[in-house]
Amino acid sequence: MNKDTICALATANGVGALGIIRVSGPDAIAVTNRCFKGKNLETAVSHTVHYGFITDGDETIDEVMVSVFLAPKTFTTEDSTEISFHGSPHIAGKILEVLTRNGARMAKGGEFTMRAFMNGRIDLSQAEAIADIIASENEASRKIAMNQLKGGITDEISVLRGDLLNFTSLVELELDFAEEDVEFADRTALNMLLNRIEEKLRSLVESFRYGNAVKNGVEVAIIGKPNAGKSTLLNTLLKEERAIVSDIAGTTRDTIEEVLHIRGTAFRFIDTAGIRDTTDTIEAIGVQKAHEKIAAAKILLYLYDEFDSTPQEVAAFIKEVYREDLKVVLLHNKSDLSSEKGQNFDNDLRSALEAENNVTLLSISAREKVGIEELKNELIDYVEGLKQSENNVIITNQRHHEALLRSLDSVRRVKDAVSQSFHTELLAYELRYALEYLGEISGEFTNDEVLGNIFSKFCIGK
Incomplete structure (x- = not known):
């Protein structure tokens, strides 16, 4: 258990009706009690709330309620x-100042959650989930x-x-009896397990x-x-005049990015410069950014209309940028x-694009708001199509994803070792x-650098 006592503001910075300061550590109750005028907190029952004042010597800083929680619950x-x-914010600063003078120190980012992890209260993936809950922007x-x-x-x-x-324990046991050439681990059963693990x-x-x-x-x-209607479409989706709309070609020189939540999912729409060959240096940079x-x-x-394009032009462009993991929605505008x-x-x-998968064609009018709901349905269908209905656990964390990839590669190497009858030691x-x-995900195997990187991203007070 940690020897020092930490404190931090747990609520957001800024003016509000209430704020909360957290204190944790072996002297948390004693430190708080030294600057609290009211009930003696050191005799308080766990999970109780007490009315009083935070004081600095003879000066009363604020009227407060103090909650007491005793280890280990x-x-x-x-x-x-x-x-x-x-x-x-001024009162928060004064209270923190008094707490630090009475034996606490200011907590680092994520230090409360890191203590919960280090003390076995939660595992590493649960600690990261706390950060994800705080940062969640939608229901999903x-x-x-x-x-x-x-x-x-x-x-x-x-x-x-x-x-x-x-x-693994059985295989390790075989090493102790290497000279007797015995097998404790059934290789057929091991292979079946490896297949199951690989699939999961x-x-x-x-x-x-x-x-x-x-x-x-x-x-x-x-x-x-x-002038295909890109900025008009963005404005229609956002229901506000976010992008400049003009009959003058090349109005959009840079990218414009906005987030729109559709049925609980965030979509980051990026309005780009019109794709064309141009001698205008600034517009050319915009076209390059569009390709990026x-x-x-x-x-x-991809917006087009029959007045300014040909099927061959559109198909040629789509084939140029097409890739298997890209969902293409062709929007016949106007x-x-x-x-x-x-x-x-x-x-x-x-007909020109029948060989490409993941390509859909919709007819819309961005100006008249026709076909917009069908477009939103197409976007949601794409996201839902990524979801595997039989899998209740969804990976959202890049670190978990990388650890799973390493695990998958390692399990496949074990399978190869079994099929090729590798020596028991290998x-x-x-x-x-x-x-x-596999243990990296929950934190059973980790190092200080990884922990420092994870918890440094937490806000102070969490």
Whole structure:
């Protein structure tokens, strides 16, 4: 257990009705009691709240309520107090100053949660889930983070790791009887287990596409020729005049990015410069940026109309930028002005792109707001299509994803070792690595550099 006592503001900085300061450590109650005028907190029952005043000598700083929590039934498993005060930043600073003079020190970012982890209250994936809950911007990301906080991913991994550990123990035992050439670990049963672990790991790895989309939003690049209606579409989606709309070609020189939540999922729309050959230096930079956004996007909205394009032009551009992981939505804009020529245009375009998967064609009018709901449905369908219905645990954390990839690679190496009848010592070596990578997720195997990187991203007071 930590020897020092820490304190920090737990609520957001700024003026509010109330603020809360947290104190945790072996002297948390004594430190708080030294500057509290009211009940003797050192005789208080755990999980009780007490009215009084925070004082600095003879000076009363504020009227407060102090909650007392006795170890080990606290977030950090240490003695803790929470001071609820009137939400003035000046008062918060004065209280923290008094606490530090009476034996506490200011907490570092994430130090409360790190203590909860180090003291066995939560595992590492649960600690990261706390940060994800705080940062959640929509219902879907909140639910995923809450499932992780309740131990979702750890439960999935621990069962697999426990079974693999049993086999590893048997293989290690064989090393002690190497001269007698005996097998304690049934290689057929081990291979079946490895197949099961590989399938589960693969499923978790694949869930990251959906989890990452929910957590960080989906990047959507709006592309097309100048005056195709890109800025009008962005304004229509946002229901505000965010981008300048003009009949003058090349109005948009830089990218404009805005986030729109559609049914609980964040989409990061990027309005780009019109794609064309140009001698204008500034516009050319905008066109280059548009190509960069296409390369980073998960969804491409390509606007066109039959008055300023040909099916061959559109198809050639899409084939140039197409990749398997890119969802392309072709938007035949200005449908209110369209004619039979437009229908023939779309038929020819479909024929030219029939070899490409993940390409959808919709007819819209950005100006008249026609087809916008169908477009939103297409965006949501893309995100839902990433979700694997049979997988209840969704990976949203980049560190977890990388650890799972290493685990998957390691398990496959173990399978190769079994199929090729590797020497027991080499098999044991590969098994140890597989166990270590699986243990990285929950924090059973980690190092100070990784922990420092994770908890440094937390806010002070959490």
